Amino acid sequence: MTLCVQVSGGxxxxxxxxxxxxxxxxxxxxxxxxxxxxxxxxDVLVANAGVADxxxxxxxxxxxxxxxxxxxxxxxxxxxxxxAVPHLAESKGNIIVVSSMLSFMACSSSILYxxxxxxxxxxxxxxxSTLDRKKSGSTL
Numbered sequence: 001m002t003l004c005v006q007v008s009g010g011x012x013x014x015x016x017x018x019x020x021x022x023x024x025x026x027x028x029x030x031x032x033x034x035x036x037x038x039x040x041x042x043d044v045l046v047a048n049a050g051v052a053d054x055x056x057x058x059x060x061x062x063x064x065x066x067x068x069x070x071x072x073x074x075x076x077x078x079x080x081x082x083x084a085v086p087h088l089a090e091s092k093g094n095i096i097v098v099s100s101m102l103s104f105m106a107c108s109s110s111i112l113y114x115x116x117x118x119x120x121x122x123x124x125x126x127x128x129s130t131l132d133r134k135k136s137g138s139t140l
Contacts, residue, residue: 016034016035016038016039018030018031018034022049022072022076022077022080023071023072023075023076025079028076028079028080028083029083031080031083032080032083032084032087036087041087041090041091041093042084042087042088042091042093043088043091043093043094044088044093044094044095044096045080045081045084045088045093045094045095045096046096046097046098047077047080047081047095047096047097047098048097048098049072049073049076049077049080050072050073050098050100050113050117051068051069051072051073051113052069052110052112052113053065053068053069053110053112053113054109054110055110056069056110056111056112056113057109057110057111058111061111061112065112066112069112069113069116070112070116070119073113073116073117073119073120074116074119074120074123077097077120077123078123081095081097081127085131089131095124095127097120097124099117099120099121099124100113100114100117102114102117103117103118103120103121104118
């Protein structure tokens with residue numbers, strides 16, 4: 001954040017720095033609440049969560065690794081969006097989700113990371129359709 005403040009000419013009030021684990025529901029809630037508290041609204045959500053493990057192939061991935069990757073890369077993104085949508089609807093804001101080119105590619109050494117990013121890609125297609133219908137007044 002120090003660099004942002006320097007580049008902005010010392011306007012520290014233009015920035016909000018928070019830290020936390022997006023897998024934790026209270027951290028996701030805090031991100032949205034503190035942003036709305038500081039700026040009065042939420043205009044954009046950038047969901048850029050991701051963890052990988054090169055040892056997440058079919059023969060060596062553990063359930064712990066599976067849960068860590070899916071909870072971070074898919075579940076946390078879904079619920080962070082859920083937390084933000086009411087505020088974004090109010091401000092007519094936008095959602096940006098960072099995925100990976102690996103969501104389109106088969107990887108022999110790591111199955112879980114590309115699989116999780118493919119799930120995120122499809123989630124966003126579904127959410128785009130759902131949120132567009134909601135915006136137009138259709139019943140969900």
